[in-house]
C-alpha cells in the first residue's frame with residue numbers, strides 16, 4: 001500500500017477514535033493477532049487522548065474507570081497495561097515518543113511496524129506523524145553510506161505547531 005501523504009491535522013487521531021479501533025481490529029484479524037479487551041481498552045484511551053499520553057496517565061484512567069467494568073481490577077494492573085502497550089507498539093498500532101516518554105495512536109494501523117518522523121509541539125503537546133517515506137529512506141541511506149546499520153529509528157522534531165506559532 002503506498003503511503004505518501006503527510007498528515008498535518010493534529011486532530012486526526014481524536015476525530016476517529018472509533019474508526020481507528022475498527023481499523024486496528026480489522027488489521028488484527030488480517031494478521032492473526034488478538035485484540036483482547038484490555039488491549040482494545042488501552043488502545044481506545046491512547047486514541048481518544050488525541051495527543052501523546054503517558055503510561056502513568058493510562059494507569060490512572062484505567063484505575064478510575066474500572067470500578068463498574070466487567071474486566072475487574074485485573075485490567076488496571078500495571079503489568080497488564082504495560083504488556084498491552086508492548087503489544088500495540090510491536091504491531092505498529094501506536095508509537096512511543098521517547099523524548100516526551102508518551103504514546104500516540106498511529107493513524108495508519110494497517111501498516112506493520114514502521115519508522116516515521118514526528119513533529120511535536122512544545123506548547124499544546126500535540127504530535128503529528130509526518131508520513132514521509134523519503135525522509136526515513138534518506139536517513140537510512142546516509143547511515144548505511146557511513147557503514148552504520150540502523151535498526152530502531154526514532155525521529156522527533158520539537159517546536160511549535162501551526163496553530164501555536166500564530167499566537
Ligand SMILES: [Zn+2]
Pocket residue numbers: 092095106107108114116129
Ligand atoms: Zn504510524
Ligand SMILES: [Zn+2]
Pocket residue numbers: 121122123124125126160161162163164165
Ligand atoms: Zn501547538
